[in-house]
Amino acid sequence: MPQSHSPQGSDGELRAALLLVAALTVARLIALFGTPLELYPDEAQYWLWSRTLDFGYYSKPPMIAWAIWATTAIGGDAEAWVRLSACLFQAGATLVVFLIGRRLYGPQTGLAAAALYGLMPGIQLSALVAATDAPLLFFLGVTILAYVNLLEADGRRRVLLAAGVGAALGLAFLSKYAAVYFVVGLAVHLALSRPARAAWTLPAAAAALAAFAAVLAPNLAWNATHGFATFQHTAANAAWSGVQLFNVTEMGAFVGSQFGVFGPIPLAVLLIGVVLAARRRQLSANDLTLLCFSLPPLLIVTGQAFISRANANWSGAGYLAGAILVAAWLMRWRARRWLIAAVAIQGAVAAFFLAAVMSPALADKAGLANGLKRARGWSQTTELILDRAAREPGLTAIAVNNRFLFYAMSYYGRDRLGFGAPPLASWLLMEGPRNQAETTAPLTAAIGRRVLMVSYEGWRRAEMQADFAASRDLEIASVWLDRRHKRKVEMFVGEGFAPRPRDAATGLPTPP
Template identity: 65%
Template sequence: MITAALTALRLAALFATPLELYPDEAQYWLWSRTLDWGYYSKPPMIAWLIWGTTRIGGDAEPWLRLSAPLLHALTTLCVYGVGRRLYGAATGFAAAALYLLMPAVQLSSLVMATDAPLLAFLTLALLAYVELPHAAGRRRLGLAAGLGVAMGLAFLSKYAAIYGLIGIGLHLALSREARAAWTPATAALATGAGLLTLAPNLAWNAAHGFATVQHTAANAAWGGRQLFNFAELGDFVASQFGVFGPIPFAVLIGGTILLASRRRLRSQDVLLLCFTLPPLLIVTGQSFISRANANWSGAGYAPGAILVAAWLLRWRAKGWFIAALATQAAVAIVFLACVLNPAFADKAGLANAFKRAKGWEQMTEAIAERALREPKGSLDAVVVDDRFLFNAAAYYGRDYFGLDGEPPLRMWVRETHPQNQAETTAPLTAAHGRRVLVASLDEVYQAEVMNDFRSVSSREIVGVRLDRKRKRTAGLFIAEGFAPAPRDPVSGKPIPRRP
């Protein structure tokens, strides 16, 4: 009932919020227009989900995001199932409550991103894993196959699903009882089902030079950053208190150290730690040598919530459990208030957190209005130099760009090779570069864009107010004769022409 009620509240918030799409959400919507087995930066699951929900209700923002709260509801039920199997119904209920009110889940339930399907399928796989030792016959075979399919679907959502495999491998290595539950037949069935589910995406990657794998690896690389960044490390660790919840994360870290040092970890604790610690420790290390986003450790959120609930109940720390729920409920109320009324976020000093979900529709309208001032058919394209602007303009200009003789939307390619999906699928070429309208968000890039044309007009600046302190501006100008300047063979970046 609690899961259903909070999910219904989140669905209502989706349809009531005036916030626009994040540019990444707009990109996923673009992918959903052409279904495939893979895309430049992500596996295909998110595009499939958007395709399904927008076929039901249309392309408006809430329908695009519809599956996010539903997937987190599924994850919550799986958390309950795992907690009940390992510790009992009380722990399952407490863990579900902690997960449902986790700050990261609040955000992820109202934004269409890859974390929601990843966590749903990983937790479904974990549920199958903990149930399998207690099953026999056909049910055991069914659970093995289901585990493999769930892991395959998790990989189709986000390659961070690798943490699920690490957790299984680690637990099997540590637990003789866990190994005894598996037979060659169940292992082969789980492995075969997982590979069969994932095979089309592997084939797509092979046919496209392993584009998604390379992009994921590039995100994990340090990319020229200084090694051993204590500031990045501190920021990431602090962010985990924010996304997991301050009291639950403190209990998770403190409980792990305390129980491990005193050798009081139970077998169930060890199982869940095998799934919780690898993403947390690996991404913490990555933040130290490079960088890491707060949600990159998300694969450990669900098993971590179960551990925290189990330990608080075991220690009879009722007051701390209530304090954790109350704190996270308060955060949820404030977050929903900001989502429903962005002016409240401005007054509360939280406007910066929502700036990427504002102003894109107005900016797109300003660009389209400028293009309409040109004689019909005189523009070969509208060109942008920022992938966020491209994605947002493609969504909010979906009834204009490329329709009824209006110019299509194109992406200026800065380097020798494409660096994102927009540059890959809609690059500006000579065929669309005779006469274009350029919309540039980045003043640094504007000079480089101009350098790629034989002539350009004077700039017109348009601005969109995001809140009391912030404004998004773009420079608009007509450019003619697309003739890209040479790119540096090492860096791939434009070489300035000599005057």
């Protein structure tokens, strides 16, 4: 059975963990409410979802929309309130890290793990962006906490904890389907650990499955009535089509990004620890538990990066367990200087990141302007387009050819769109919709009599014009994002929307 550590005598570490979380949360709240950076288009998309609560959406499960609905219902639709839940979820996740570390290794390790996790570079971004990773990590942490307690419980308490594992895992799946990595880790752990198999009695397994099914059932029902849209989008993200296979460069870039996301010293410690464990062929029960939940996401996504492609955050499901394991190994190796160095480096990076969020000019001077361009200029771009629309009498629609632009306009034009204004629509390049904007607001002949068409960066403008009986008054306008980057839109009025047939093989418009 896993070694347990009594929380007795841990009051000092608990107070320190609470102070750490409070300090990080206050600093993040100051950055959230003080930053001039605008919503990323994906954040604007999630905000748009939150206006109509549902049990599922085109590309993601519903938790992110529910969270944004809750915070904006309290404070309004300003950017900070849209992003607030991310900060709160990561505060909760850091406390859960402390509780897991304390349970498995003692209060000092729990505190070290909370510091490593709370200051992790990837977590800084996750805590300030409205996205699915923050709720995923929080509920995965709760799932792991219930699981490690279940391994030492018996009787009625074991069944209750098993139900907690199932319910928390269900909430993790409602946050992001990457929660499946817990299922992978659980399967590996059961295969390698006889005590783990013994802990899952029939009543415990039944309680976990029942709680999991009860939580996830509404989302499954939504997907069943919407052609399993979210599942298909998730599968498409991992698809290999159109990507060079067996790409060593892509894999190297992904692995390199993990040193930046997880932290250089913590990731090095994790890799060294795995190598040492493999050479010695020996792991403690607690180490094995955490390794089963931290290593599979990293290995699987690294393999995916080699086969096709992968984003840096796709292995995020392993960050929480990995931070605890790294802290435990550093404490066990008595490598306190390395622990202090890791915390100091990550603290410095966190401080710089928060400063750059508060004053983007600092990021510009550091050569990081390109990383912020997607959070700039959307309100100006929206105003530019809506001002042009106001000068065109008799419009039946405003149509854009880019989902990012659609979502940004939905958010930053929320006070001008509607109330008699022409509807915002999405021009379809292909025969069928490829995202939620195209699914819910496609440009059709019914609203296509006289349309202000907007081509993002001039993309496919000629094909857009060919879908109309007539087009006129082309205007090219730009918005500067910083001294080196600008966003361009090309606008024209299209009359008589009659889309050309799409090629049966490619789905693209046929030549005029």
